């Protein structure tokens with residue numbers, strides 16, 4: 618796809634049959650993913666699900682083994698400097714030149730990006746106690762994360778890619794980071810929405826900022842919807858079963874099962890009221906269902922296959 622074909626309606630990310638192999642390991646397994654323009658998209662998955670690999674391929678740091686990946690309408694393996702200028706990237710390592718002063722790095726970036734927005738930089742950096750004369754290497758991890766985000770947001774990127782940006786940050790730094798992210802999204806009004814693609818293990822953060830939840834499992838797309846729609850797929854049932862509980866292999870949609878204070882607790886996927894009838898038919902004297910948090914829904918979903926041996 619060339620630039621002239623990239624319309625506001627086109628997805629900012631488009632992968633088709635995307636595979637990335639490291640030796641015998643298939644980190645991305647025929648991934649078909651389309652991320653629309655605008656909003657905050659959270660990618661979640663267990664350790665090793667392929668999130669960072671996906672980002673590395675999309676940003677052109679790694680070539681795909683098979684299939685295709687386009688970012689802002691360009692083949693990710695053929696990104697030009699002017700394409701990269703439209704994309705901001707913040708990763709957990711917060712790689713910035715340690716020997717340079719904050720003011721010097723800022724001046725360099727201001728010079729490099731024609732769309733530089735000083736008020737956005739000032740607003741975001743204002744959340745952190747960063748002095749312009751400080752060397753980057755002297756900043757704390759949280760300050761470095763904030764500085765990195767301020768730089769990325771001030772570039773006015775069309776697309777911002779964040780690879781676990783809040784890893785290791787304390788609660789206050791995390792909150793400041795998320796507030797900056799939300800502020801920046803609001804600040805792009807009238808200038809075209811900035812699309813944010815965000816990967817994290819922190820479900821409470823995702824619940825706060827994400828419009829779209831993307832679940833990867835072993836390099837494959839398992840789910841994509843609004844976070845609330847995914848949460849609604851999982852329900853928690855409590856049953857009082859005086860005799861033998863049903864065989865777990867027969868429990869429809871079972872994600873997790875526990876026995877607490879004589880009651881049986883089931884976390885199940887995609888079950889309606891018929892699950893209550895199933896429990897009653899299995900000997901339950903009383904049944905009750907309740908919603909779960911996003912954290913619980915995602916973690917039980919991911920845990921389902923977590924310990925299973927990888928199929929040959």
Ligand SMILES: Nc1ncnc2c1ncn2[C@@H]1O[C@H](COP(=O)(O)OP(=O)(O)OP(=O)(O)O)[C@@H](O)[C@H]1O
Nearest residue numbers: 639642643644662663664665666667668669670671
């Ligand atoms: N350079 C590499 N060489 C060999 N295998 C790799 C390499 N990088 C990643 N992998 C493997 O590819 C798979 C996907 O890794 P990746 O880092 O993309 O996962 P992730 O979802 O980002 O994980 P995490 O949540 O732990 O950061 C893992 O099984 C990992 O061991």
